[in-house]
Structure formats: C-alpha cells, structure tokens
Amino acid sequence: MLHIARIQYRKMSSQARLLVTPATALVDDKVDITVERLAPRQPVTLHARLSEGTARFQSYAHYRADDTGRVVVAKQPSLGGLYTGVDQMGLFWSMQPSPGQKPGLRLRKKDVATPFLVGLSVHDGHLDVMEEQNPAALVTTRLERWYLGKGVKRIPLREGRLRGALFLPPGEGPFPGVIDMFGSTGGFADYRSALLASRGFATLGLAFFGYEDLPNDMSDVDLDYFEEAADWLLGHPKVQDHGVGLVGTSKAGEIVLAMATYMKQVSAAVAISSYSAVSYAPLPYKDMVLPCARWMADQIVFTEDRFANAQNQLEDITTEPGIHACIQVEKSHCPIMFVTGEDDMNIPSVFHANKAIARMKAHGKTNYTLLKYPGTGHLIEPPYTPHCGFYFHSAFRVYVYAGGEPKAHTAAQEDSWSKILDFLRKNVDKCETRSKL
Numbered sequence: 532m533l534h535i536a537r538i539q540y541r542k543m544s545s546q547a548r549l550l551v552t553p554a555t556a557l558v559d560d561k562v563d564i565t566v567e568r569l570a571p572r573q574p575v576t577l578h579a580r581l582s583e584g585t586a587r588f589q590s591y592a593h594y595r596a597d598d599t600g601r602v603v604v605a606k607q608p609s610l611g612g613l614y615t616g617v618d619q620m621g622l623f624w625s626m627q628p629s630p631g632q633k634p635g636l637r638l639r640k641k642d643v644a645t646p647f648l649v650g651l652s653v654h655d656g657h658l659d660v661m662e663e664q665n666p667a668a669l670v671t672t673r674l675e676r677w678y679l680g681k682g683v684k685r686i687p688l689r690e691g692r693l694r695g696a697l698f699l700p701p702g703e704g705p706f707p708g709v710i711d712m713f714g715s716t717g718g719f720a721d722y723r724s725a726l727l728a729s730r731g732f733a734t735l736g737l738a739f740f741g742y743e744d745l746p747n748d749m750s751d752v753d754l755d756y757f758e759e760a761a762d763w764l765l766g767h768p769k770v771q772d773h774g775v776g777l778v779g780t781s782k783a784g785e786i787v788l789a790m791a792t793y794m795k796q797v798s799a800a801v802a803i804s805s806y807s808a809v810s811y812a813p814l815p816y817k818d819m820v821l822p823c824a825r826w827m828a829d830q831i832v833f834t835e836d837r838f839a840n841a842q843n844q845l846e847d848i849t850t851e852p853g854i855h856a857c858i859q860v861e862k863s864h865c866p867i868m869f870v871t872g873e874d875d876m877n878i879p880s881v882f883h884a885n886k887a888i889a890r891m892k893a894h895g896k897t898n899y900t901l902l903k904y905p906g907t908g909h910l911i912e913p914p915y916t917p918h919c920g921f922y923f924h925s926a927f928r929v930y931v932y933a934g935g936e937p938k939a940h941t942a943a944q945e946d947s948w949s950k951i952l953d954f955l956r957k958n959v960d961k962c963e964t965r966s967k968l
Contacts, residue, residue, distance in 0.1 A: 547669040549653055555675040557729055559914045561619055564604040566653050569596040576654040579622040581647050586636050587629040590622050593657040624941035626917040630661060635923040635930050640722040646675035678722045680729030693760055694745055695737040696721050698728030704769040706733035707960035710760055714781030716925050717741025726913055730952055733770045750812035754789055761796040774798025776959035781805055791863040799958035801951055803870040804880045804909045807887035808848045808856040824848050824856035838921055838930045842876050860887045861894035868900040868954050870947050872907030876934030904943035908935025914945040
C-alpha cells in the first residue's frame with residue numbers, strides 16, 4: 532500500500548507548475564513566487580541560482596505545500612535552508628557564493644545592459660542543494676532582474692577630465708539630477724546609478740580614481756573635480772538646473788559631505804557608511820586644502836587568515852591633530868541624510884554620523900536625517916542584494932570585514948533605499964507635477 536501511494540505521489544509531483552510574477556523586473560521590485568499542482572503537504576526545496584561573470588551564487592529554502600498542493604512564498608514560511616519564516620524575497624537576499632568559489636565574493640552587476648538571469652527550480656523533499664550537485668527538478672523557470680529600466684539610456688562620459696556614465700530616464704525631462712559614487716576600492720561601478728535613473732533621476736555615475744586615465748591613487752584627487760561634475764550635470768539640457776542630489780558610499784560619503792559643505796550646486800546629500808572627516812590624504816579645493824585624518828596601519832587588526840578589521844584605522848578625530856580633519860557640515864544649507872549600520876566593521880559610521888550631527892546641532896542646524904540600523908554592516912546596497920560580510924579590497928589587496936547579519940542587513944537595505952528615494956524626490960525634484968515612479 533505504501534509503495535503504491537508513493538508512486539501516485541511522484542506522478543502528481545511531476546505535474547508541478549512554477550509561477551513567477553513579474554518574470555522581468557527591476558532588482559528593487561518584489562516578485563511573487565508560487566508553486567502549484569504539488570501533492571497536499573508535499574515537502575519541497577526551492578532553489579535559486581545566478582551567475583555574474585565567473586562568479587556563481589545560489590540560495591535555497593524548504594517549504595511544505597498546503598492542503599491544496601500550493602506553496603505561496605509571500606504567505607508561507609520557509610522551514611529551513613538559508614532563511615526561515617515568511618519572506619517574499621528570501622531567495623534573493625539569502626544568496627551565497629556557490630561551493631568552490633573564492634572567498635569574499637560580492638555580487639555586483641558589471642554590465643547593466645544585461646540582467647541578472649535567475650534560475651528557479653523546485654525539488655522534491657527537503658534538500659541541501661549547496662552540497663547536492665544538480666538534483667533532479669520537478670519544474671524550473673527563469674526570471675530577469677534588471678538595474679537598467681526599460682527606456683533608460685546609458686551615455687559614457689569622457690568630458691574634460693570627467694569619467695563615468697550618465698543615465699537618463701525615458702521621456703523629455705528635465706529630470707532631477709543626482710551624482711552617484713562609490714569608495715576607496717576605486718574603479719567604476721554604475722549599477723546603483725542605473726537603478727536611480729530607472730526610478731526617475733538623471734544620474735551621473737562618477738568615477739574619481741583608478742579608472743581609465745584618472746589618478747591611480749586617492750591622494751591625487753581634488754574636490755574641484757566633483758564641482759566640475761556638478762556643473763556639467765546641471766548644464767545638461769535634460770537635467771533640472773536648480774541643484775543636484777548626491778549619493779556616496781564609504782570614501783565617497785566623505786566627498787558628498789564636503790560637497791554639501793562647500794558647494795551651492797548641491798540640493799541634497801546622502802552619505803552611506805562614511806567617515807565625517809577627510810581621511811587618508813588632504814583634499815585640495817580652490818585656494819585651500821582640507822586637512823585629513825591619517826589611516827593608521829598599526830591599528831588594523833588581522834585574523835589568523837589575514838582578514839582585516841579596519842574599524843579603528845582612522846586617527847582620533849576628537850583630539851589634536853585629527854579634529855581639524857572633521858568636515859564642517861554645519862556650513863551646509865542643504866539637507867543631509869546619514870545611512871549607517873551599527874555593525875559596520877569597516878568604518879564606525881554611526882559614531883561619525885553622530886559627530887557630524889552634533890556639529891550641526893551646535894550651530895542650530897536641523898537639516899539632517901540619521902538612519903541607523905542594528906545588525907547592519909558596511910556594504911549597504913539596493914534592496915535584495917545578498918549580504919556580504921567580508922570582501923576583497925582591490926586597492927589595498929587585502930580581505931576586509933564589512934560586518935552585518937544577513938537578515939537584519941537586508942531589512943536595512945530595503946528600508947534605507949525607499950527612504951533615500953523619497954529624500955531625493957523631496958529635495959531634488961522641483962517639478963511638482965511629476966508623478967512618483
């Protein structure tokens with residue numbers, strides 16, 4: 532009798548259907564995943580995979596069909612795997628490097644003209660698919676996750692000494708302008724710029740060292756370069772000309788704060804996981820030089836496997852001489868948003884945000900917003916990006932701890948992204964008739 536029942540059970544399972552809506556979406560969009568035509572109460576494993584270049588990532592979760600033979604990911608709990616509980620986007624944010632990959636992999640889109648192609652499959656029983664290679668699937672499908680929205684144009688930028696790419700939303704405009712930058716790893720990454728443009732902003736993804744013919748080292752960067760970028764963007768016919776928004780992570784967050792302090796072209800600034808002082812090297816601007824707080828290599832703590840905890844590498848900014856490196860954000864007249872993680876193991880970003888806010892308060896300023904997230908590390912990315920607890924720092928050739936706990940970190944990414952978009956819309960977009968995307 533049991534043998535006969537198992538044969539019937541397998542026959543029903545072979546008719547399983549996997550539905551994903553929408554099958555093509557932006558990476559910050561949620562999707563609905565439903566499995567139908569399973570046997571009542573059937574245990575199954577949902578498995579997600581993607582590749583970016585040579586890097587491979589995957590996730591999995593265990594579910595049990597309801598009495599009608601359905602699994603609705605947005606409503607039913609994962610019972611095991613890489614996350615548990617009800618989580619509509621758990622299969623995306625919980626992705627990890629596949630076995631055999633090099634350590635410290637960080638999922639970043641290198642070519643925004645192509646999507647992440649995510650393969651989804653359903654397997655009979657509760658499996659550990661990270662260990663079991665190519666288990667038989669009941670049903671499979673594929674979905675596309677894009678940073679570059681339909682109709683968004685990417686225009687490479689080589690204007691004077693400016694390097695990067697301009698992203699323009701579809702339509703006539705003019706659009707609110709935003710400059711988007713990353714930090715001390717150098718080079719150029721434009722995935723967040725593409726996503727900002729897909730949400731309605733004319734976005735200049737700006738490189739500032741270690742890219743093409745730009746300086747190879749941060750010590751050769753000057754603040755005038757960023758003012759040139761702001762003027763160039765404001766002069767574009769498709770961009771509103773009243774002021775630009777800024778988004779910068781880590782080292783770029785310092786630059787964002789300095790721009791907000793000294794440049795009238797800035798109408799809103801978002802500093803993510805950053806110092807509140809100029810670090811590493813002095814920053815020239817016009818006829819002055821902003822002093823820096825030194826990075827002190829002897830303060831970096833290395834584990835036995837040579838991973839670095841660089842949280843305390845900056846000299847003390849509360850005493851001489853480091854205090855002179857603090858950016859005078861109290862001079863800024865634009866709103867500033869600080870986005871911080873309480874478990875940032877790269878930069879004590881909560882401490883630095885509080886120091887900057889204290890300066891502003893001492894001068895009667897209220898033009899600040901602090902987002903502070905528990906269990907959140909340094910690499911605060913757009914929503915549903917897999918958490919990266921440590922990464923290879925390409926400029927310094929060392930593995931660096933970023934910190935954070937996966938579930939808390941991804942919740943912070945989702946919450947902060949929506950608030951960043953609202954902040955920019957409120958303070959940069961002056962076309963009151965524009966509808967929100």
